[in-house]
Structures are given as C-alpha cells and as structure tokens.
Amino acid sequence: MARPPSFLPHIARMTGYLPGEQPRDARTIKLNTNENPYPASPLVMARIRGATGDHLRRYPDAGATGIRRRLSTLFDLPVEQFVIGNGSDELLNVAVRCFAGPGDLVAYATPSYPYYAKLIDLQAARAVTIEFDDAFRLPAELARTGAVMTFVPSPNSPSGTAMSSTALAELAGKISGILVIDEAYVDFATEGALDLVRRHDNVIVMRTLSKSFSLAGMRIGFCVAAPEVIAGLWKVKEHYNINSLSQVAAEAALDDIDWMRTNAARIIATRERLTEALRLLGFRVWDSAANFVLCRVASGIDAGSMYSGLRDRGILVRYFPDNPRLLDCLRISIGTESDTDRLLDEISSLLT
Numbered sequence: 001m002a003r004p005p006s007f008l009p010h011i012a013r014m015t016g017y018l019p020g021e022q023p024r025d026a027r028t029i030k031l032n033t034n035e036n037p038y039p040a041s042p043l044v045m046a047r048i049r050g051a052t053g054d055h056l057r058r059y060p061d062a063g064a065t066g067i068r069r070r071l072s073t074l075f076d077l078p079v080e081q082f083v084i085g086n087g088s089d090e091l092l093n094v095a096v097r098c099f100a101g102p103g104d105l106v107a108y109a110t111p112s113y114p115y116y117a118k119l120i121d122l123q124a125a126r127a128v129t130i131e132f133d134d135a136f137r138l139p140a141e142l143a144r145t146g147a148v149m150t151f152v153p154s155p156n157s158p159s160g161t162a163m164s165s166t167a168l169a170e171l172a173g174k175i176s177g178i179l180v181i182d183e184a185y186v187d188f189a190t191e192g193a194l195d196l197v198r199r200h201d202n203v204i205v206m207r208t209l210s211k212s213f214s215l216a217g218m219r220i221g222f223c224v225a226a227p228e229v230i231a232g233l234w235k236v237k238e239h240y241n242i243n244s245l246s247q248v249a250a251e252a253a254l255d256d257i258d259w260m261r262t263n264a265a266r267i268i269a270t271r272e273r274l275t276e277a278l279r280l281l282g283f284r285v286w287d288s289a290a291n292f293v294l295c296r297v298a299s300g301i302d303a304g305s306m307y308s309g310l311r312d313r314g315i316l317v318r319y320f321p322d323n324p325r326l327l328d329c330l331r332i333s334i335g336t337e338s339d340t341d342r343l344l345d346e347i348s349s350l351l352t
C-alpha cells in the first residue's frame, strides 16, 4: 500500500474551520449565518440575465475594474486604493499571507470571527488573543502586543457591537504592524473607519457585499488601503479571483445603492424591535450595530435547549457549544418582519 501523504506539520495539526450550517430547503427560517433576508436589487438579476456567452467563455477582468471604479466614486478615493476579493474571506487570507510568516505574532480579541484562527494556523504564525470585556470594548492591550498584524472586526461577530472610532484611531496610531479593520457589517452601523485609511498607511479596511447587498452567494469583498499596501495584496490574490457573473452582479448592486440602504434601514428597524422584545422576555441582548444580535437566554431554559427547540420548529440560529464564554448565548441573524414574529412566538412558547 502507498505511504499516506505527509502533510506539513502545521497543516496536520490544524482542525480547520467549520462553516455555519447551510440547509437548502426553503422552509427553514435561516437565522444562523447573518445573510440578508431580502433579495439583492432587481438590477442584479436583470444584468445577469443580460450576460452573454462571452461572460462564460472568456476569463474575467483580473482587475475587476468596473467594481473598483464604482467604489472609487462612492468613497472618493483613487481606484489604486481598492482590491476586490472572492468574499472578504479571500482578502483576509491574502492579507495574512502578505504580512505574517512562521512564528510571527498576530493579535485579535475574542470571542470574534473564528476564521482568523485558521488563517494564523495556516501560516504557522502565533495567535495573541485578548479577551473582550463584558461590553466588548476594544481592549487597550491590543496596542501592546508587538504583533505584525492585528484584526479588529467592527461591528464584531458574534457580539454585534461596534468599536468606538476614537479607540480605533488610537490603536491605528499606536501599533507599528498592520491593522485590519474588518467591516463586514458596517452598513448596519452608524459609522465606519474608512477615514483612517486616509491617515494611516498601516490600516486595511475590509468590506463585503455579502451582507448589506444580499450577495453572499456571489462572493465579493473589497479592501481599502494605501496604494502600496493594495499593490502588495494584488500580487498575492488569485489573478482571476472574481468570476465574470459576480463582477456583473457587484457592478449592478453598486449602481443601485439605494436598494441596499433601504434594506439595511429595514433590518436595523427589525433589529431594534427584536432587541426590545427579547429583553422583555428576560434575555440579555448586547447593543448591536450589525444584522444580528447576541443574546443570553432568559433563565428557565438553557441555550442548547432553546437552540434545539427552535430547530425542531424550523428556525435555525447560531449556538456555541464549544465556547465556554458563549455557552448560555445564541446569535440570531435579523430576518424579515414575519420571520421575527414567528421567532418571537416560538421563543415565548419554549419559555412557558
């Protein structure tokens, strides 16, 4: 028999990343992976329908020029300050490969996006993790880790909390390594940190069209940073990383930005209603600036039973059985108004 393949030791040690469950039946109310409950702009489907055979036959535009031009106008920054990724996940991956080698320190606060840990493992780099306090404020210790790279998701997942812009500006000024501000959920918040890119060469802001633009399936994220940083990231990304139909979709979505803003406003209104209703039921709910809420379930039922009870009733939320700090918590994505009515009815019935 052939010898089993010998993986590099740091790959063999890895446990890998477990993505959220993706049931394909249309009946499940899916509130577990922070997708948008509303469809993307009708312009997206119209332009995809208008695509020709050439979109499939030919390689895509390696520079995703149409997307970058639109972002440049939207944010009033030169096109040289943008690179487009196959979801912001690809860009997180590219950034880690650019800046963190074996043994290097990479810092972030926990609990947070679990993918950072996998990326650090892939590089055989070393994670420096600092626990968030109960209010999920940006820990001051992040400025003193000496890491080559620091990740700050704002709003953070799973807490939904946004970091203060003063604290982020202070951190950007204090650290010498790269600061990645992961703004996957920023369109549901009141402000973002994009302005820091204008003042700090070590800041990379990452955003995505997965959440607010309802395009998670098309996989489009982008980075905003100083032109020299973007040029370096560009060398590492896959050359044809954004397929032609995704480019068509992203351009159309950016051409109809009001559609995104209207949906984000609806989601924010539903988030506030859900937060208040859960608090009235005795849940602790952290103030969210994202399209989901983190809540500690009311006494009388444990989070695991609430999770399975909801699941049995066709509602999928996120439960964290492996994280001691979140054991009594659930993360619930914001659905439509009627999803939210159903969710609240089922939670109330499970509590009685």
Ligand SMILES: Cc1ncc(COP(=O)(O)O)c(C=O)c1O
Pocket: 033, 034, 086, 087, 088, 089, 090, 113, 153, 156, 157, 182, 184, 207, 208, 209, 210, 216, 219, 220, 221
């Ligand atoms: C904090 C955070 N960053 C990045 C991502 C990745 O988003 P995408 O790859 O869909 O752009 C997610 C997805 O859930 C996230 O929660």
